Amino acid sequence: MEVDNSLILKLFEAALGADYTTVRRIGGRLARDLAAGKEGDAAKSLEAMLRKRGVPLQASGYVEAIPRDAGSRLPLVEEAPWPTSPLFLNTDAGHVIEQFIEDANNIALLAANGISARLGILLYGPPGTGKSLLAGHLAARLGRPFYVVRLDSVISSRLGETSKNIRGMFDFIPTKDAVLFLDEMDAIAKLRDDRHELGELKRVVNTVLQGLDSLADEVIVIGATNHPHLLDPAIWRRFPYKAELLPPDSEVRAAMWKHFLYQGGEDGEASALLARLSENMTGADIENFAHAARRRAVLSRREPSLPHILLAITSSTNGVPKLPDNHALSADEKKSLAQLLDELELPRTEIAKRLGLSRQMIHRYLKGSDDA
Ligand SMILES: Nc1ncnc2c1ncn2[C@@H]1O[C@H](COP(=O)(O)OP(=O)(O)OP(=O)(O)O)[C@@H](O)[C@H]1O
Ligand SMILES: [Mg+2]
Structure with a gap:
């Protein structure tokens, strides 16, 4: 990001004059510029600093x-x-x-x-x-x-x-x-x-x-x-x-998943799928789930795992609050995920792709549930 020199000068002037109100205002502007320049992490850190070091106004x-x-x-x-x-x-x-x-x-x-x-x-x-x-x-x-x-x-x-x-x-x-x-x-x-x-x-x-x-x-x-x-x-x-302010509707939920989980990157389909399953979740819930999944992803150097998010959502909506983790999925879990996505009428090739399983496995998991 290009930094405006006059802004830096103003920042020093305000800081040396103990004018914290101006310091914080300039900080807020820098954070916005950083965010606009796709330097989201730096923007967040600065914002957190401004929030925490809540310098009261008395010296302003x-x-x-x-x-x-x-x-x-x-x-x-x-x-x-x-x-x-x-x-x-x-x-x-x-x-x-x-x-x-x-x-x-x-x-x-x-x-x-x-x-x-x-x-x-x-x-x-x-x-x-x-x-x-x-x-x-x-x-x-x-x-x-x-x-x-x-x-x-x-x-x-x-x-x-x-x-x-x-x-x-x-x-x-x-x-x-x-x-x-x-x-x-x-x-x-x-x-x-x-x-x-x-x-x-x-x-x-x-x-x-x-x-x-x-x-x-x-x-x-x-x-x-x-x-x-x-x-x-x-x-x-x-x-x-x-x-x-009500919990977000399905369209807004999709936008939230896209932002909080995929940081605005593609995966519109996965976001839409998550939106369908996250009815009644608030923005804060979605942010919390998405960030948990991204923490696991960063620490295991992988992409966020959709199956684990789906499991956490279904468990939480069934009264057992859980955040996405990265445990090895059991056969039962894979089967219930396959059934869940089948109920949402996802094509089987899509189910296989989303769960990282072969089409044969999906057929096996869904056999019986279809005949029923
Ligand atoms: N509609 C939303 N759009 C974007 N982010 C949201 C939204 N709702 C919640 N969040 C995320 O959740 C966090 C918490 O939301 P916020 O504190 O504004 O909720 P609140 O309605 O004030 O809750 P409370 O009643 O507990 O004070 C936000 O900082 C934001 O990260
Ligand atoms: Mg509040």
Whole structure:
């Protein structure tokens, strides 16, 4: 990758001036350039570094002091880099997102016509469907700094401290053109547990409402939750846009297998086959399976093994969670794989190729199951 000299100069200037916000922004840009230049591994390492060395903002000149929880001293808000890994969305969610972006980009025009909406979007759906990733992508698409608040870390064990934390965090959002991401919003509802006095939940909800109402209109707020029904209705209403992130449909699953397992390389047929068998798996599941298979492949200097992935998927969907490994397949396993692919109506030559077996073996395995 060609490195832009002026970027390096800016990086040094920011680093020596302890301006970590700029350092991280330049890091994010470099990571994107690396990813675009097909240097995915370097991009990932840099991204991981930016995420881990989550340098808080206090030295950035924006603010005097970043708000922290008095007990744990953990920062309540952090600027996170824009994601570099791609996002795959089902069509319905994709539509909502595109409309939201269009509205956000044209807010002045909409306001002039008296039809602007508060730029708040709630992402909800099961774990691992890409809510947090999507929030980062939204910030990137809108070209805005991405401030992440994990509400579970804002909730303090000290009585009364939680509302103070929430107030501190809303007061802190420094610029109008920020994206504020409130992750894990169900944490508020969990205050209903017995550790807390009854009034506290109400106080916290009220503080969140006041905080949301106090933000400049231009601030974009994204909320994420696994349990939308637990959210207070008044909070729910503060997010006019809503996108439900469901597990990926078959087309999106195929794209995910292709990306996570074959890194965008060919094998469209194998990806389509895996998509058919991985119904109900989330993006995080597919990534996890694909990476496990690639780890085995790299360490044994082979290609990822489709049969082992198929076995892991069928075992997991039958209630015995397993990741792809590279054990020697037993005759029973080969037979059940042959039957599985036969049920999916793959031609026998194809089954033989995919399982690395001779056609005679496949015939033998399937004899009997066809006559039945
Ligand atoms: N739709 C998707 N497109 C691309 N990658 C995805 C998608 N969904 C999940 N992933 C992968 O799984 C990882 C975890 O997803 P993410 O943290 O965004 O899920 P989440 O919905 O926020 O889950 P949780 O509710 O547990 O916070 C992502 O970083 C990404 O690598
Ligand atoms: Mg999340």
